[in-house]
Amino acid sequence: MARPLDHAKRAELLHGVVEYIAANGLAELSLRPLAAAIGTSSRMLIYYFDTKEELLVQALATQRPDIAALFADIADASALRECLTDFFESSLSGDGATSVRVLLQVLGAACAPGSPYARYAHDAIATFVAELSAALRRVDISDDTEAVATLLISGLRGVIQDRLITGDVARTARAAQRLIEQSIH
Missing domain, CATH: 1.10.357 (Tetracycline Repressor; domain 2)
Incomplete structure (x- = not known):
């Protein structure tokens, strides 16, 4: 049985992704260096978000002002x-x-x-x-x-x-x- 998603961890990861992109750029973004920088693994990022693109789109959505x-x-x-x-x-x-x-x-x-x-x-x-x-x-x-x-x-x-x-x-x-x-x- 699959473990349920930890929503607090997911939000923390999204915040870390945004900070990483702001500091390092989007152009040559790779999951392994990103994951290492935010204290997780590329496997966990895929577990939470399925694809790199979905991870980035969801991270961006957290930043959209009202x-x-x-x-x-x-x-x-x-x-x-x-x-x-x-x-x-x-x-x-x-x-x-x-x-x-x-x-x-x-x-x-x-x-x-x-x-x-x-x-x-x-x-x-x-x-x-x-x-x-x-x-x-x-x-x-x-x-x-x-x-x-x-x-x-x-x-x-x-x-x-x-x-x-x-x-x-x-x-x-x-x-x-x-x-x-x-x-x-």
Whole structure:
């Protein structure tokens, strides 16, 4: 009889996987070094998650912010600008930075034909566009809200990536602020 899954251990493994990807990258991820780094075996990772791809998709799912909650209380353009500015800054520090580093790697990997991350990346972007579009409609942005949401999401993602690569806080903060202000007026 198979032993039941230890859900606390599973959650601990997922957290370790995210930390490992943030520190070591996704491109050449191998189960043995990953397992050793998080204190388990590759056999146990397969036991808990079946495949490396499923392990990574589940680890990523633990990092997805609640985008609906992020924009739920937005009632005016000023609050939306402030919310996006706060989201930008929180994406670059603490747990937010870990999640963003991992997400940026997944988005890059999702571009490859047949990528196992394509569905996850598509869903993450679609959710963000839908929720931000709804917030834009609530604050009476008369432009094409999907296009404005896409511009904001893609633009901020690029500015975040720029900051993570260059470390230029002042320039990237100005760029993010300008993008937000010009998109939500």
